[in-house]
Amino acid sequence: MWGWSGIQEQPPGSHPDGDSACTGGPESKLPATSSLQSLFDEAGRLDLAGLRKVVAERGTDASERRVTWKFLFGVYPAGSTAEERRRLDQQLATRYRSMRSAWRRQFPSAGRMKVQSDLELSLAIETYEAQQGAEADEGGGGVGPGRRLTQLPPRPQHSQWVQSLSQPQFLATLRDIDADVPRTDRHRSFFQRQGLVKLLYLREILITFVAFHQDIGYCQGMNDFASRFLQTLDSEFDAFWCFATCMRRWAPSLSAQGVARRIQTTEELLQRVDPELYHHIARTSEEKLLFCLGWLLLRFQRELGHEDAARVMELGALEGDPAELAPGILSPPGREGEEGLAPRLATVSFEVLLCVALLIQHRRELLQHQHVHDFFLFAHRLQGKLALDALQRADGPL
Structure with a gap:
């Protein structure tokens, strides 16, 4: 994973994704009603062995997973405090946006998904692009999925990494992703309630992952895992980092x-x-x-x-x-x-x-x-x- 030095943080209190379902700032704490509160000390450090035991015996509640999954899949360090996790959330959100901006600049034609004979998804693409334009015009602290980033250029190593991708390789992978995304559990209420717009978030996650994990690449089925993270965490950047750490661990089994x-x-x-x-x-x-x-x-x-x-x-x-x-x-x-x-x-x-x-x-x-x-x-x-x-x-x- 990349180092964290020199990362520009976003203003406190703004959620990295700007998603209406994910307002209120980075989720570094459990809900007040969570039965897992006893696993954290006063500073917010987690008893990871205790969490693993709970997961093995009964699993965690859906409301707890935005925190617990980031521990389980290796995004949060085991000994981190609540404040350290808050800052890390901000850093990872900024890093993700920078990475996403890098491949868009290198391959501008990849920014828009091309579909044929799929009216529902075509309407979702139009809605998605309208959201990008509205958020870019507002110029606020929050950045929604897919926003055109003009104020934050990609870090040099990001541009260099993406430039090492050959265009034929990238476009071939893009075709595979664009073939898989439209048929990724679009019947789920999670994707339906915003008119399939969240399928476009899924696409952003997958393209950003393969652009910066050329050693792993993309294979059919990754869309199913990324989709599960996106629905569970309801946050583009949280889903990306959990998916990325998970795939680094599970890639050999794929x-x-x-x-x-x-x-x-x-x-x-x-x-x-x-x-x-x-x-x-x-x-x-x-x-x-x-x-x-x-x-x-x-x-x-x-x-x-x-x-x-x-x-x-x-x-x-x-x-x-x-x-x-x-x-x-x-x-x-x-x-x-x-x-x-x-x-x-x-x-x-x-x-x-x-x-x-x-x-x-x-x-x-x-x-x-x-x-x-x-x-x-x-x-x-x-x-x-x-x-x-x-x-x-x-x-x-x-």
Whole structure:
């Protein structure tokens, strides 16, 4: 991550995004009614181990996530005070606007999304651009998503970084983003209540990310994660920084090699806990559990409703650093060679466990399938229809 020296702060009391849903300044404190207040000391320092324990046992409330997620996904330092987080929010907002301005200056044609035969989204683009113009004319302290920034030029290293992008590479990535954004859960009330304008916020987040993370780039599915952050945090800049830190951690699992490892782990776990079901699937299809690819790749973001999907994201945030996890979340690693599968199962990811639990819950139906296409149709039919509480009742607490 970039250093924080020399960053111009915005006036206190103005929210970095200027979003009507996010007024009242940076959210560095929990709501007054939050049950997590006891995890903070007088200066606002968080007991991170305590938060992780709460997340593992019951999850956090929707009203708490604008703060807790920035700890869980590594935006807020664990030992930060409330005042330090307030200043950091301001710094990150200014940094994001500078980064966003940099790629717009370098690739001005990318600033406007081009759509065909999509009247609803075309109207959203017009509304979005009208908002930009109004906010630019006001010249106030708050800066809304997509505002034309004339008073804050990009920092030199930002311009140099974006200039290192080849135009063909950038435009190819832009085409992928513009193909994915219009079909990113636009049916959700979060996107509908402003006439799809927030889909344009999502686009800004994704383009800014790929412009400054050329080593990671963009792949299909990132829009689903960014969308979840945007809806949960209801702030363009908060969503960007949580998404960016999350992708730096999860990028290896999104690679072809990473996905292959998770599928293999899922197959080995299913073979251990339900040999009959595993062998039936293996006999029916040479591809075995390839029909579970979307679940594992996107951590069930398309199958679950918003609250359940957010819960899975929270649990995913606990993975990757066992030293900081609450006791009992991950088993201690076994010795190489003991029980064959034990070392891998010791640190199996939550979406793998959820995948196996789901297969076992539907085992009777799956055992009736006699063609590979039946399994893929089964997976497709679950989109938007999966509920975690149903799995809880069938297989115990998640």
